[in-house]
Amino acid sequence: MEKRKSMEWEQKSLTNELTQGKELAEQLMSHLHHSSPQEKKDFLISKILFSYDKALSLLTGSGDGSDGESKHIPAHESMLEPPTSFGNNSPLSGISDQDCKDKNFFKKRKTMPRWTKEVKVSPGAELDGSLDDGYSWRKYGQKDILGTNHPRGYYRCTHRGTQGCIATKQVQKSDADPTTIVLTYRGFHTCSQVSQSARVKEEFKGNQNKTLEVEKPNQFSPEMSFSFGRAGLRVKTDHLDTRENDIFPSFSFPSTPIESEDVGDHIFCATMMENNLMDNYAPVFGSPAATFESDYLTVSPCHVSSFGLVHDVQTSESGLTEIISAPTSVTNSPIGDFDFSIDDLEFRPDYFGLKC
DNA sequence: AAGATTTGACCAAG
DNA sequence: CTTGGTCAAATCTT
16 A cells, blocks of 8 residues: 555656656757857756656666665765856856755765776786876875786875865776776765866857867867767767866867877777766766877767767877766667756757757 | 875775 | 675875
């Protein structure tokens, strides 16, 4: 009896959330066709994401802690920080507060934002954890991990003490391929480096063409294809090049350095963490995951048809290959495309959604 | 001297 | 109990 009531309630809530999401998306569409303030769009996107996420939570019954990811993550790391790029006075903070109170939304989330990146380094290259990803890190530990040949290094943001930045990363050499470094990022930067990133982004906005020309004429090609399959969204981009320090995960890709001779394929693979708010907001948190060697590019999808992301781009320096992925399958994550869109929106609103 | 790294100890989760 | 992650004192580097 109790159970049935509960199920009915959940179904009703699910319907409500999905309906709300749809309505919000329609509102957003209408705003996109008009010159509405960016903040308003952000607000709508945020609400859409929350709606979808809540719907997913209901579907997966995450309230019982069955979240697949959570079992790997210590409970004391459960908090989700508000997206810094929205700011404290952003519309988002309002909704999140309300949602949190209403349904213990965040209570169910025992995870920190977490995703991995594999960086393949040319033989002979330095394989330490200090690979420059645009942020400064301080090593706070190292541990031998069972079943692996190489120790894992633990790094936290240098500004943890001064600015309370909670971002951490783990660095470990791959067993299968010692030239590959597996980077696991956790948490998003809340330090000033985020705003730094945003500033670069703004500069990029204003000088996009100039930058592109200076760096590598004709390198930026709009022909990117997003192919979504069960295995994940794939973004293929040919000859991407520009400079942009951007935010993970969606549309930030390493770019080609100016004097890059050793040109190789750059594979960027991002799968979204299912049913996780932080995934939705990952792009605006200022994650370093997609950053590399200070040269980045923010791109936008031309069309979106499924989930997951692989990005081929002309090399970053030294013919490095990066594979970025979130730990959980994206198959169950209908919000995957939102993940990709939100950052894009922040940067180039006109590309949001499935429009191109 | 201040900041970064190393490394053994500690703790929570499974 | 085992394991991954973090702490913090000792040590090193700038």
